[in-house]
Amino acid sequence: MSDLRFVxxxxxxxxxDYQEAWDEQRRVHAARFADEISDTVLLxxxxxxxxxGRRTEPSExxxxxxxxxxxxxxxxxTWHGPGQLVGYPVQKLPRPVDVIAHVRRLEEALIRACAEYxxxxxxxxxxxxxxVLGDPVERxxxxxxxxxxxxxxxxxxxxxxxGPEYAPSNAGQRREDRKIxxxxxRVAKGVTMHGFALNVNPDNRWFDRIIPCGIRDAGxxxxxxxxxxxxxxxxxxxxxxxxxxxVMADAVLAPRVIEKPAAV
Numbered sequence: 595m596s597d598l599r600f601v602x603x604x605x606x607x608x609x610x611d612y613q614e615a616w617d618e619q620r621r622v623h624a625a626r627f628a629d630e631i632s633d634t635v636l637l638x639x640x641x642x643x644x645x646x647g648r649r650t651e652p653s654e655x656x657x658x659x660x661x662x663x664x665x666x667x668x669x670x671x672t673w674h675g676p677g678q679l680v681g682y683p684v685q686k687l688p689r690p691v692d693v694i695a696h697v698r699r700l701e702e703a704l705i706r707a708c709a710e711y712x713x714x715x716x717x718x719x720x721x722x723x724x725x726v727l728g729d730p731v732e733r734x735x736x737x738x739x740x741x742x743x744x745x746x747x748x749x750x751x752x753x754x755x756x757g758p759e760y761a762p763s764n765a766g767q768r769r770e771d772r773k774i775x776x777x778x779x780r781v782a783k784g785v786t787m788h789g790f791a792l793n794v795n796p797d798n799r800w801f802d803r804i805i806p807c808g809i810r811d812a813g814x815x816x817x818x819x820x821x822x823x824x825x826x827x828x829x830x831x832x833x834x835x836x837x838x839x840x841v842m843a844d845a846v847l848a849p850r851v852i853e854k855p856a857a858v
Contacts, residue, residue, distance in 0.1 A: 598685075598843040599631075600835050603638035605827050609676065610638045612645065612663055619787050622684045627785050629686075635789075635838060636682040639827060642675035644804060647778050654805035657754060667788035669722065669778035670808035677796030677816070679827055679834060682789040685842065693781050697722055700790050703841040704775045707792070707834045713820045715774055723807070724775035724792075726815045728765070745811040753810060754802065762806050763798035765813020772815035776807060794818065794830050 603618065604610040615638060625631045644662040646655065647669035654671050655662050662671065674680055687696060701717055704724045708715045715724045745751045745760075753760035765772040775792040793816035801814045818825050 597632040598635065598839055599633070600635050600637060600838075602831070603636050605639045605831075606676075609641050612640050612643045612674065615640065615680075615682070616665070619682050619684065623782065623785050623787055626684050626686055627783050633683070633685040633842070635835075635842075636684070637831060637835070638680050638682075639676060639678065640674040640680060642673070642800060644671060644673050646671040649808070651808065653750070653752070654808050656803045658803070660803060665788070667778040667780045669776070671804050672776050672778070672791065672806055673800045673804065674791055675796055675800055677794055677818075677827070679792045679794050679830055680790070681792075681834070681838070683786055683838070683842065685786045687781065687784050687786065689784060691781055691784055693779065696781070696786055697777055697779060699841050700777050700779075700838075701775075703834070703837040704790060704792055706837040706841070707830070708774065708817065710833055710837075711817060711821060711825070713774070713817060718771065721773075721807075721809065721812075722777050723773050724777075725812075726766075726772050726774055726820060728768070728770040728772065728812075743811075749810075751810055752805070754805075758802075761799070761802045762813035763802050766815055766819050768813070771812040773807065773809075773812065774815040774817065774820070792817075792830070792834065794827055795825055 603615060618636065622634050626634065644656065644660060646662050646664050647667045650670045701724055705715050708724065715726055718725050758764060775790055777790045778788050780787045793814060795818035796816055798814050798816060806814055
């Protein structure tokens, strides 16, 4: 078992400014690369902030010019803020580096943490993060069918300009697929940066000002909304820590075995 330490940077009234956390990530990253410290997970809340990964399109940003911090992680635009548990694992990976395997481990830890609260989550092929699956189309509230849902035929459909029935924060009411935890990472010199954001009890209407993660036909979820009760960051932190430790500290960090098709 590898040594994995957790650092609580600040929650609630002590929420950590994004730039401060980013600077600390880089400091910890350099120390981990130099083997001065063990693998480290920074846990915190941020004040409200939008951040954009390298693949973010201009059309996915806030329409009203709200400031967005451009960062060096993968993925697209998202929001961080109160009620959301953010984790930045700084972990040294073996070479050849397998970025996808690292993402899968983070997803697995969060899937287990959600399950502990009775919230069933999963992965969706081609979409990183942790998801609550929606109902089949014919059983969804609101009754939008694939034949009439404009998002299916129009790749440029913008839910922000088509009423609250399409808002990402209302995906649970529509019983659609909805993301409960976003993941975006960077690996530099074999050491990971950035990480995950688990929606515990945030005001998900913040997501309605952007195209979250560039996905126009799904929405966002939170533990509180799925459970129908209040739940706090303080309650969730030790559960997430335990599952991260189980998945990350005990993981065999060798790259995945990718089977090659047999020669004909």
